[in-house]
Amino acid sequence: MDIWQVKDQIKDQILDLVQKYKPDVDFFAIRLERSQGADIFLRSGKVETLSTGISIGGQVRACHRGGWGFASFNDLNSLEINLKEAIAAAKWVGNEETVLAEVDPVQIKVSLIKENPYQIALIDKKNLCTHYTDILHSVSDRVVSTAVRYGDCTQQVILATSEGTIIEQEWADWELRCSAIARNGDIVQTGRETFGSRSSYTDFLNLEPQVIGAAQRAVTALDLPIVQGSSYTVVIDPILAGLFVHEAFGHLSEADMLYENPDMLETMSIGRRFGSVDLQIFDGAAIAEHRGSYLYDDEGVPATTTQLIEDGVLVGRLHSRETAGKLGEKVTGNARCLDYHYPPIVRMTNTWIGRGKTPVADLFNDIPVGVYAKNWQGGMTNGEMFTFTAGEAWMIRNGEIAEPVKDVTLSGNVFETLKDIEAIGNDFAWDESGGCGKGGQSGLAVGCGSPSLRIRNAIVGGESDG
Numbered sequence: 001m002d003i004w005q006v007k008d009q010i011k012d013q014i015l016d017l018v019q020k021y022k023p024d025v026d027f028f029a030i031r032l033e034r035s036q037g038a039d040i041f042l043r044s045g046k047v048e049t050l051s052t053g054i055s056i057g058g059q060v061r062a063c064h065r066g067g068w069g070f071a072s073f074n075d076l077n078s079l080e081i082n083l084k085e086a087i088a089a090a091k092w093v094g095n096e097e098t099v100l101a102e103v104d105p106v107q108i109k110v111s112l113i114k115e116n117p118y119q120i121a122l123i124d125k126k127n128l129c130t131h132y133t134d135i136l137h138s139v140s141d142r143v144v145s146t147a148v149r150y151g152d153c154t155q156q157v158i159l160a161t162s163e164g165t166i167i168e169q170e171w172a173d174w175e176l177r178c179s180a181i182a183r184n185g186d187i188v189q190t191g192r193e194t195f196g197s198r199s200s201y202t203d204f205l206n207l208e209p210q211v212i213g214a215a216q217r218a219v220t221a222l223d224l225p226i227v228q229g230s231s232y233t234v235v236i237d238p239i240l241a242g243l244f245v246h247e248a249f250g251h252l253s254e255a256d257m258l259y260e261n262p263d264m265l266e267t268m269s270i271g272r273r274f275g276s277v278d279l280q281i282f283d284g285a286a287i288a289e290h291r292g293s294y295l296y297d298d299e300g301v302p303a304t305t306t307q308l309i310e311d312g313v314l315v316g317r318l319h320s321r322e323t324a325g326k327l328g329e330k331v332t333g334n335a336r337c338l339d340y341h342y343p344p345i346v347r348m349t350n351t352w353i354g355r356g357k358t359p360v361a362d363l364f365n366d367i368p369v370g371v372y373a374k375n376w377q378g379g380m381t382n383g384e385m386f387t388f389t390a391g392e393a394w395m396i397r398n399g400e401i402a403e404p405v406k407d408v409t410l411s412g413n414v415f416e417t418l419k420d421i422e423a424i425g426n427d428f429a430w431d432e433s434g435g436c437g438k439g440g441q442s443g444l445a446v447g448c449g450s451p452s453l454r455i456r457n458a459i460v461g462g463e464s465d466g
Contacts, residue, residue: 007158007168010076014160017080022162025087026098028062029161031298032076033340036118037153042129044145045137050126052118057340062086063322067094070343101324101331103301105164110295112171115200117152125150128204132211136180139215142222145181146215152201155339157298165300173197173291173445175435176204180215184222189406190377191218191391194433196291196445217392220404227371227393227405227460233422234410234458235363237374238429240390242448245281246351246434247379248386248414253283253308253316254334254346254438255323267384267415272314275418280354281309283318285333290447291432292349299344301333309418320346338441345439352449356424363423363454370396371460373408387411387461409461417455425452 014030021028034056041049057074060083069089071082129148136146156170179192191214197203236244251257258265284305285294295303299321306316317327320335323346335344364372375391393408394401428451435443 011158011160011166013079014158014166017083018160018162018164021083021087025062025064025090025162027100027162028060028083028087029159029299030058030060030079030083031337031340032058032158034156035153035339037151038117038122038125040126040129040150042133042146042148044147045130045133047126050122052122055339058082059337059340059343060086061343062090063094063098063100064090065094066096066098067091068343069093072341099325100321101319101329103299103321103331105161106296106300106302107164107166108296109168111169112198112294113154115172115202117154117172117174117201120201125152132178132207135208135211136178136215139180139212140182140219142182142184142219143180143215144183147177147179149177150204151175159296159298159300161300167296167300169294169296171198171294174201174204175433175445176207178211178214180218182215182218182222187222189218189221191215191221192377196432196434198291198293198432198445199289221392221406224404224406226407227395229461231457232460233367233370233396233454233456234460235367235370235372235396235452235454236390236410237452238425238427238450239375239431240373240388241353241450241453242351242429242431243376243379243388244386244417245353245450246348246436246446246448247381247388249281249308249418250283250348250351251381251438252384252414253318254348255317255319255327255329256346258317259323259326268314268317270314270316273312274309274314274415275312275421277311278356278424279309279312279418279421280307281352282307282354283334283348283351285349287350290350290430291434291445292351292447294349297333297335297344298337299335301331301335303333303349306332306334318346318348320344336444338444342439342441345441347438347444348436348446350447350449352430352447353424353451353453355428355451356426358423358425358454360425360427360452363425363452364396364399364401367396367399371405371408371458372396372401373410384414385412386414407461411459411461417458420456420458421453422456423454427451
């Protein structure tokens with residue numbers, strides 16, 4: 001059954017179920033979803049994946065006396081059975097009090113789709129991947145392997161709650177990843193570029209300069225010296241800074257990580273100073289046309305813009321209705337699920353550092369020896385500790401960008417690093433390439449943005465002094 005072809009019938013069924021089971025439980029939500037997408041993967045020009053698919057399913061969540069029940073299904077005829085099972089599960093485990101921040105019920109239909117991905121022929125998408133593969137290989141005979149992956153998806157969702165909300169919402173998402181591996185004997189280097197869009201397939205056309213750049217970085221790095229590991233003043237570009245604010249700080253702002261962890265909740269206490277008065281950090285889905293943008297989250301809460309740090313001081317957190325209720329704070333519209341298989345959890349949307357006042361050229365002033373790092377190659381976080389690998393880097397000598405170096409990793413404690421931000425550039429850029437992972441839900445579309453940053457006492461890994 002295609003829920004979008006018979007959605008009026010399905011909506012009538014949902015409304016009947018809401019009236020029938022509303023007295024039995026404190027709260028429940030029904031979310032039905034239709035997803036359609038394409039997946040193409042070329043490794044060194046060989047097609048390993050070339051597929052399209054449609055997925056139809058649903059989930060139900062119920063809460064009673066603080067206990068939650070959840071069920072997902074792909075047979076829409078079993079909706080009532082699964083709702084009853086979720087309600088029963090919530091009653092089995094609930095033994096406290098249901099605390100959900102209040103929101104006004106809403107009945108609305110919204111679409112964020114500007115162009116439907118399935119209107120573009122699959123062969124055109126495959127040919128685009130082949131074109132970028134050929135470009136990667138053409139840069140140098142030192143390029144020994146390439147990978148190009150294209151994906152698109154359209155999601156159409158009906159969300160209804162026992163409180164009277166019923167929302168129809170749809171959006172489309174695109175992603176393209178290009179990488180090249182270059183080899184010189186035992187030395188291997190990788191260069192990559194990742195692109196994302198919530199607008200149009202045409203955003204992936206005419207990317208030849210960026211794709212060439214990915215392969216060139218891999219080839220060039222083969223002959224570069226390894227940075228000497230030490231503590232430096234570093235300047236990082238908006239793309240690497242965007243990754244930093246998302247991975248190192250953003251996850252610590254997600255309230256479900258905090259309210260059951262008293263130590264971290266104390267560390268992330270509202271009113272604590274984390275940086276200079278110039279530091280502003282935000283998250284929000286309300287800004288339009290970014291990969292983390294939407295109008296309503298997966299609990300039916302309107303999208304917002306939440307200031308997390310204002311003038312260097314922590315002033316906000318990201319919430320679901322439950323975390324907002326338990327912490328006595330306002331809802332922020334950050335409950336998201338990857339698809340119908342998973343319950344909504346607190347997730348970032350678009351996370352960014354506000355633009356500063358320092359001209360970018362002045363960020364390098366008075367640095368006798370430092371490092372300038374751009375783009376990102378990868379990274380990991382563990383609580384408040386982080387390690388990121390730059391896509392490319394140069395030494396800074398006497399306030400000027402000097403020789404390029406490779407294997408630059410930046411690591412440290414996020415709280416110390418925020419305090420060590422000396423200057424914030426007056427530039428700004430968005431990175432739409434993000435696919436965030438948390439709680440087993442990997443690949444959720446997000447946006448990251450930042451100006452360039454100057455950070456003192458940064459730990460830069462590379463070649464050891466020993």
